[in-house]
Amino acid sequence: MIVFPQLILVLREREQVKQHYYAYAALHNEVFAYYQSVPMIQEKQYRIFWDNNQKVCVKWGERQVQEKEICTYVSQG
Numbered sequence: 001m002i003v004f005p006q007l008i009l010v011l012r013e014r015e016q017v018k019q020h021y022y023a024y025a026a027l028h029n030e031v032f033a034y035y036q037s038v039p040m041i042q043e044k045q046y047r048i049f050w051d052n053n054q055k056v057c058v059k060w061g062e063r064q065v066q067e068k069e070i071c072t073y074v075s076q077g
Contacts, residue, residue, distance in 0.1 A: 019060060023070060027058040031074055
């Protein structure tokens with residue numbers, strides 16, 4: 001019985017890591033598309049937005065309270 005709750009925690013953490021990886025991949029693809037001048041199709045669960053054309057972010061999550069975000073800066077060139 002002690003192992004089951006720990007297994008649930010490990011599975012949740014694994015899912016969070018997977019979601020973070022997919023969000024980072026979506027962010028990477030968006031930045032790559034920016035430099036290639038190819039528009040990307042935005043996925044429903046990952047929202048990508050640009051801030052002042054130098055910062056690009058991706059948000060994901062089910063609710064705003066649990067919503068996560070990663071950003072990166074790109075150079076104008």
